[in-house]
Amino acid sequence: MVKKNSFISVITQEEKEENSGSVEFQVFHFTSKIRRLTSHLELHKRDFLSQRGLRIILGKRQRLLTYLSKKNKVRYKKLMDQLNIREPKI
Numbered sequence: 001m002v003k004k005n006s007f008i009s010v011i012t013q014e015e016k017e018e019n020s021g022s023v024e025f026q027v028f029h030f031t032s033k034i035r036r037l038t039s040h041l042e043l044h045k046r047d048f049l050s051q052r053g054l055r056i057i058l059g060k061r062q063r064l065l066t067y068l069s070k071k072n073k074v075r076y077k078k079l080m081d082q083l084n085i086r087e088p089k090i
Helices: 013-018 023-043 048-071 073-083
Strands: none
Touching (some): 048 073
């Protein structure tokens, strides 16, 4: 029994259409992919191709979050709180 779309959308449909290229939307999209892949990998531990894809997406999200933290700390903090993402260890 697998739950589909268990990640609740924080961004409304109007915001998706208007700002689909914004950093916040991209991080949100990557986060939903990461959570979906993580639940997949809990069932299929030896799916190495999905593990590689997960690592690639994690890197992309990390680069976007680094960019956002340098440009606008307030938006960065708000996004981290909304998506429940931990601060990276530096």
